[in-house]
Amino acid sequence: MSESPITPRGKDFATWYQDVVLHGDMAEPAEIVKGCMVIKPNGYAVWERLQRELDDRFKATNHQNIYLPLLIPQSFLQKEAEHVEGFAPELAVVTIAGGKELEEPYVIRPTSETIVGHFFSKWIHSYRDLPVLVNQWANVIRWELRTRMFLRTTEFLWQEGHTAHSSHEEAVEEVLRILDLYAEVSEEIMAVPVIKGVKTRAEKFAGALRSYSIEAMMQNGLALQAGTSHDLGQNFGRAFDVQFQSKEGKLDYVWQTSWGVSTRLIGGLIMTHSDDKGLVLPPKVAPRKSVLVPIFRKDEEKAVVLEAAAKLAKDLGAHVDLRDGMTPGAKFFHWERLGIPVVFELGPRDVASGNMVIKRRDTGTKEVIPQSEAVAKQAEILDAMQRDLLAKARQRMQDNTVLANSIGEVEEILGSVTAEKGGGKFVMAHLKDDPANDARIKEFKASVRNIPSVDLYDGPGKCILTGETVDRRVVIAKAY
Amino acid sequence: MSESPITPRGKDFATWYQDVVLHGDMAEPAEIVKGCMVIKPNGYAVWERLQRELDDRFKATNHQNIYLPLLIPQSFLQKEAEHVEGFAPELAVVTIAGGKELEEPYVIRPTSETIVGHFFSKWIHSYRDLPVLVNQWANVIRWELRTRMFLRTTEFLWQEGHTAHSSHEEAVEEVLRILDLYAEVSEEIMAVPVIKGVKTRAEKFAGALRSYSIEAMMQNGLALQAGTSHDLGQNFGRAFDVQFQSKEGKLDYVWQTSWGVSTRLIGGLIMTHSDDKGLVLPPKVAPRKSVLVPIFRKDEEKAVVLEAAAKLAKDLGAHVDLRDGMTPGAKFFHWERLGIPVVFELGPRDVASGNMVIKRRDTGTKEVIPQSEAVAKQAEILDAMQRDLLAKARQRMQDNTVLANSIGEVEEILGSVTAEKGGGKFVMAHLKDDPANDARIKEFKASVRNIPSVDLYDGPGKCILTGETVDRRVVIAKAY
Ligand SMILES: [Zn+2]
Numbered sequence: 001m002s003e004s005p006i007t008p009r010g011k012d013f014a015t016w017y018q019d020v021v022l023h024g025d026m027a028e029p030a031e032i033v034k035g036c037m038v039i040k041p042n043g044y045a046v047w048e049r050l051q052r053e054l055d056d057r058f059k060a061t062n063h064q065n066i067y068l069p070l071l072i073p074q075s076f077l078q079k080e081a082e083h084v085e086g087f088a089p090e091l092a093v094v095t096i097a098g099g100k101e102l103e104e105p106y107v108i109r110p111t112s113e114t115i116v117g118h119f120f121s122k123w124i125h126s127y128r129d130l131p132v133l134v135n136q137w138a139n140v141i142r143w144e145l146r147t148r149m150f151l152r153t154t155e156f157l158w159q160e161g162h163t164a165h166s167s168h169e170e171a172v173e174e175v176l177r178i179l180d181l182y183a184e185v186s187e188e189i190m191a192v193p194v195i196k197g198v199k200t201r202a203e204k205f206a207g208a209l210r211s212y213s214i215e216a217m218m219q220n221g222l223a224l225q226a227g228t229s230h231d232l233g234q235n236f237g238r239a240f241d242v243q244f245q246s247k248e249g250k251l252d253y254v255w256q257t258s259w260g261v262s263t264r265l266i267g268g269l270i271m272t273h274s275d276d277k278g279l280v281l282p283p284k285v286a287p288r289k290s291v292l293v294p295i296f297r298k299d300e301e302k303a304v305v306l307e308a309a310a311k312l313a314k315d316l317g318a319h320v321d322l323r324d325g326m327t328p329g330a331k332f333f334h335w336e337r338l339g340i341p342v343v344f345e346l347g348p349r350d351v352a353s354g355n356m357v358i359k360r361r362d363t364g365t366k367e368v369i370p371q372s373e374a375v376a377k378q379a380e381i382l383d384a385m386q387r388d389l390l391a392k393a394r395q396r397m398q399d400n401t402v403l404a405n406s407i408g409e410v411e412e413i414l415g416s417v418t419a420e421k422g423g424g425k426f427v428m429a430h431l432k433d434d435p436a437n438d439a440r441i442k443e444f445k446a447s448v449r450n451i452p453s454v455d456l457y458d459g460p461g462k463c464i465l466t467g468e469t470v471d472r473r474v475v476i477a478k479a480y
Numbered sequence: 481m482s483e484s485p486i487t488p489r490g491k492d493f494a495t496w497y498q499d500v501v502l503h504g505d506m507a508e509p510a511e512i513v514k515g516c517m518v519i520k521p522n523g524y525a526v527w528e529r530l531q532r533e534l535d536d537r538f539k540a541t542n543h544q545n546i547y548l549p550l551l552i553p554q555s556f557l558q559k560e561a562e563h564v565e566g567f568a569p570e571l572a573v574v575t576i577a578g579g580k581e582l583e584e585p586y587v588i589r590p591t592s593e594t595i596v597g598h599f600f601s602k603w604i605h606s607y608r609d610l611p612v613l614v615n616q617w618a619n620v621i622r623w624e625l626r627t628r629m630f631l632r633t634t635e636f637l638w639q640e641g642h643t644a645h646s647s648h649e650e651a652v653e654e655v656l657r658i659l660d661l662y663a664e665v666s667e668e669i670m671a672v673p674v675i676k677g678v679k680t681r682a683e684k685f686a687g688a689l690r691s692y693s694i695e696a697m698m699q700n701g702l703a704l705q706a707g708t709s710h711d712l713g714q715n716f717g718r719a720f721d722v723q724f725q726s727k728e729g730k731l732d733y734v735w736q737t738s739w740g741v742s743t744r745l746i747g748g749l750i751m752t753h754s755d756d757k758g759l760v761l762p763p764k765v766a767p768r769k770s771v772l773v774p775i776f777r778k779d780e781e782k783a784v785v786l787e788a789a790a791k792l793a794k795d796l797g798a799h800v801d802l803r804d805g806m807t808p809g810a811k812f813f814h815w816e817r818l819g820i821p822v823v824f825e826l827g828p829r830d831v832a833s834g835n836m837v838i839k840r841r842d843t844g845t846k847e848v849i850p851q852s853e854a855v856a857k858q859a860e861i862l863d864a865m866q867r868d869l870l871a872k873a874r875q876r877m878q879d880n881t882v883l884a885n886s887i888g889e890v891e892e893i894l895g896s897v898t899a900e901k902g903g904g905k906f907v908m909a910h911l912k913d914d915p916a917n918d919a920r921i922k923e924f925k926a927s928v929r930n931i932p933s934v935d936l937y938d939g940p941g942k943c944i945l946t947g948e949t950v951d952r953r954v955v956i957a958k959a960y
């Protein structure tokens with residue numbers, strides 16, 4: 001048996017991740033374009049599955065898709081002070097077009113709040129025009145220094161929702177509705193448990209009043225911000241003069257929200273479930289649920305096996321691996337690395353006995369079953385796998401969540417954690433939402449992930465830095 | 481009754497088109513970004529319908545979706561001489577990123593053959609790696625001087641397929657398979673008849689050996705190139721050193737193809753079917769097939785009508801227009817302008833009699849029908865409308881196709897045709913495929929659209945410019 005091309009997690013988590021991504025046909029680095037990747041067929045098919053799940057939910061909650069220009073006049077970014085400060089260092093700027101230097105350069109969108117503000121001011125005049133609930137599926141560019149496939153790339157694919165409302169209350173409802181929707185897709189479809197909560201002021205989106213996030217835990221214990229939903233208040237409404245006439249005839253600025261998830265979700269998916277054999281995909285995101293590998297040596301066996309295989313595969317919705325010049329063993333490894341949830345084997349003796357072998361990707365369990373039960377068994381295994389992957393990830397998160405009651409304790413737990421070595425924890429501590437406190441946490445390269453929406457711990461307590469009483473514990477962790 | 485906001489076709493075709501696009505909620509110009517548009521909800525929903533139809537067919541023919549970087553190193557464009565010549569004048573160039581001047585600027589992809597060439601050379605080594613059949617859904621930028629919503633915008637959305645094969649024969653099969661697929665979606669889904677054929681050498685894609693197109697006729701008689709499929713030969717293989725070892729152990733360059741359709745299709749759709757009342761959408765591309773407008777005056781009528789409406793709408797899959805403060809008349813005009821194929825009316829007397837009114841968008845026909853037959857009647861009308869729109873467009877194309885046997889005749893027919901005034905024709909003439917001949921046709925602002933794959937006319941004849949015998953007549957027209 002040849003050696004696995006996948007570096008074990010325990011040896012080097014970062015290299016393991018890269019190996020899983022490459023051998024899972026998920027992506028590869030595009031060295032010739034700084035910090036970009038090519039999303040390969042298996043990776044893009046997973047993205048399409050996630051798009052479908054998200055988009056169906058957006059539409060069911062009355063959002064409509066639109067498409068806005070990629071390029072934004074540079075001056076637009078300046079209009080909201082915090083926003084430009086947040087994004088200016090990461091912009092890619094078009095200065096030449098059609099053979100001429102441009103009078104005003106364009107930036108490639110790092111996100112679209114500014115151009116949305118411009119169009120909202122054209123579309124919205126009266127309370128009758130509200131709410132406006134739109135979303136776009138698009139690419140964005142943020143010039144990052146350190147990149148990692150899916151988790152942080154200079155170009156990435158995402159959806160960005162943008163809404164305008166006539167009251168702050170309604171906007172906040174929208175922000176939380178979307179946060180719930182993101183958590184649902186993450187947990188029920190991706191089998192990735194998350195903590196919903198509000199970001200600290202120091203960590204909020206540049207230009208928002210408040211930002212909410214879902215935070216997941218990777219196998220090395222690092223946190224991953226998997227989605228964000230922002231209460232923009234009237235900041236962009238004011239910056240872009242988006243005013244509406246209320247029912248009472250008064251002029252007011254609209255209340256806006258924005259929210260997004262990106263191809264980063266795929267990185268979180270991989271880092272949550274995969275193992276030393278390669279990619280593991282929860283059945284609900286697996287583009288292909290099962291594959292059947294026919295086994296035969298002699299030509300007379302081939303015909304019999306392939307005939308039975310074709311029939312079974314049809315009922316199972318399975319792909320039959322007919323590749324010539326490849327051993328069954330090599331085929332098994334191939335599908336294992338691609339994260340196919342269920343792989344069947346069918347050889348001449350199976351055909352004779354009416355049996356077949358079914359193998360489950362996450363547990364590696366192999367079982368001989370009657371062919372007549374294959375369809376039911378497959379459905380059962382797919383269900384169980386979806387459920388078990390979530391339960392396992394939940395258990396891991398629970399096992400690696402600890403309480404701390406002093407800054408010394410937090411630093412001791414997280415200080416030496418790295419992405420490569422692992423050992424990360426979610427440390428629950430009482431901490432006041434104050435940028436000075438965030439800065440202290442950043443000294444040991446951790447951060448406040450969020451202030452959970454639901455307090456699962458002991459309620460109010462004294463801030464570990466200022467001693468003031470705060471409402472509940474926050475999540476502190478090292479993060480991607 | 482208020483005046484229609486839509487300029488009649490007969491008055492000014494270009495303004496009519498713009499009015500239909502705007503009032504159909506299809507798109508609006510994004511003046512702040514040169515030549516760009518915002519694709520509005522109805523327009524984007526039509527694009528999603530087209531994406532679904534195309535993507536299903538790509539997958540059924542074994543293509544896989546991937547995603548490649550938006551930015552391309554400027555030097556890549558130089559590697560294929562014809563390609564750079566064709567695209568250089570239209571490039572948008574990123575010279576600054578992350579706050580620094582770039583050592584090598586990037587161009588925003590105008591199309592991805594060059595970056596595909598780079599990756600194919602990494603992925604392909606042996607005949608075993610072939611064919612490679614990939615596609616991407618993406619945005620591209622071409623800095624155009626004269627733009628028109630959907631038909632020609634500096635940024636547009638499209639799909640670009642890229643394939644590599646071990647023989648020219650197989651590549652040509654792929655090119656023609658995709659051309660057929662495009663024609664099928666155009667005719668069967670969009671109800672837009674097209675002429676399949678090969679472009680002249682002067683009109684082919686920059687870097688291709690041969691380009692094939694589907695050409696449609698708009699209501700003003702102008703041609704629209706609705707999709708292209710290119711036989712790239714070994715040009716990009718050579719430029720990017722994409723070599724493979726053949727079965728016989730020899731090294732050879734791969735044979736490549738590329739093919740694409742874009743949001744331009746939507747422009748063609750609108751210009752083929754819409755009328756002076758606004759947008760007309762063939763049922764198969766209409767995001768919403770039917771709407772029910774309930775009619776009532778008094779409060780006691782309202783309850784009865786809405787209850788019956790909800791029940792009927794459920795069976796019909798129709799949206800019920802419940803907007804307050806809007807007359808039924810205003811609602812009818814609204815749905816008419818949005819191109820909804822079928823609109824139902826239901827008033828108190830209808831509820832009492834068990835009837836309802838059904839109105840068909842393209843013909844304007846109104847009919848009173850029993851509620852019990854509404855589902856069947858709706859299906860029948862949607863079918864008929866899909867069929868009739870194609871037949872009508874076919875008839876128009878036939879009526880406006882003429883033969884010409886001298887250059888004088890061609891010029892006389894086409895010389896004074898403009899997009900605004902209309903009167904365009906497809907002129908079928910014998911013409912040799914020679915750039916000098918294309919240049920002569922361009923003198924009166926017409927062009928050779930393609931050399932049809934199927935000759936529907938009189939076979940070989942003498943070229944109207946050189947007198948040499950050529951195989952068949954070509955299509956000459958003014959075009960978008
Ligand atoms: Zn106004």
Ligand SMILES: [Zn+2]
Pocket residue numbers: 604605
């Ligand atoms: Zn090689």
